[in-house]
Amino acid sequence: MAWEIFERAAPRYEAWYETPRGAQASRAEEALLAWLLRRFPESTTALEIGCGTGHFTRWLAGHGFRAIGLDRSPAMLAELRQHSPACPVVLGDAHSLPFRDRVVDLAVFATTLEFLESPGLAIAEAARVARCGLVLLALNRWSRGACSRRWGRDSQGSLLRDARDLSLSETRRLIREGAGPRVKTLSWRSTLFPRPLDAMVARLPLGDVLGVSVELGAQGPGAGFAHESELQSILPTKPLSSTERGPCCRWPMPRFHLHTKDLP
DSSP states (O other): OOTHHHHHHHHHHGGGGGSHHHHHHHHHHHHHHHHHHTTOTTOOEEEEETOTTSHHHHHHHHTTOEEEEEESOHHHHHHHHHHOTTSOEEEOBTTBOSSOTTOEEEEEEESOGGGSSOHHHHHHHHHHHEEEEEEEEEEBSSSHHHHHHHHSGGGSSOGGGGOOOBOHHHHHHHHHHHHGGGEEEEEEEEEOOSTTSTTOOBSOTTSSEEEEEEEEOSOSSOOOOOOGGGOOOOSSSOOOOHHHHOTTOOOOOOSOOOOGGGOO
């Protein structure tokens, strides 16, 4: 999916969350994220891949995570900077993340995979840079919203018409192919059902948004870490001490980060 469509949509993208429909979706997706993140109580750092204007990056930061946003669209990151000037951002491609192996506790996709050319490759990259797990939200192919995106109001003049929705079985397959032997456990729920159950988080694969949490093990390549003296943080706060951060919080830093001068 061409990322340029998000360049054109960037000036009005964040305003959608202030509409009744956008606020409804945000409440449901945040409830689903909260449920998925309970599987990682010791994790403190998160990379949101395909962060857009940073709506969920800010939510992660507000819920105790040291969060970084990554997006391919400079216009989206420029909008993020206007709303959250202190939020660390990276201009990069989900298919080739500019980070060292095992650099964050969690890699998060919030309705991003369905807009990518190769979601399987993006998941493989996310598994490479994540130490503890993956958290995925995806538009559900088998939902009422999917019908709207194909034939209803969202099929005309909406970014959603360009989404390639995922089913639960396809999402599981992409995860197992991308993360391989590192997959330890996989848990799922869905949300955004018809009202009044719109914000319900249920083990029923018919909500408009699917959510999957993936606990990653230590197997596979990339288990090594760079020496502490060679690392430079892009986070706004100093790394936690060894006694504070626990087993899932070692923090080798990315190969580069985006400076504000690189944004339009």
